[in-house]
Amino acid sequence: xxxxxxxxxxxxxxxxxxxxxxxxxxxxxxxxxxxxxxxxxxxxxxxxxxxxxxxxxxxxxxxxxxxxxxxxxxxxxxxxxxxxxxxxxxxxxxx
Numbered sequence: 001x002x003x004x005x006x007x008x009x010x011x012x013x014x015x016x017x018x019x020x021x022x023x024x025x026x027x028x029x030x031x032x033x034x035x036x037x038x039x040x041x042x043x044x045x046x047x048x049x050x051x052x053x054x055x056x057x058x059x060x061x062x063x064x065x066x067x068x069x070x071x072x073x074x075x076x077x078x079x080x081x082x083x084x085x086x087x088x089x090x091x092x093x094x095x
Contacts, residue, residue, distance in 0.1 A: 046053065054065050062070075 055063055058064050058067060
């Protein structure tokens, strides 16, 4: 292998630090622990209070279950419009 190729290969290699920064590692671990703790707390509260959350009115007379169904209908409608739009524009570009 030529010297130039060896130099280019050396430039492409990412050398890991032998001594990682402890402050950054500690902050990353702390953020990781806090994030997963909040997710687990959220799951616990939803499991514990699922009857109240799903079947009591949230907005006006709408329950969370009805709001979820309405959101699903809106999203599916938007996806259908997007599909039709992509078919329409693909047909136009072929002409």
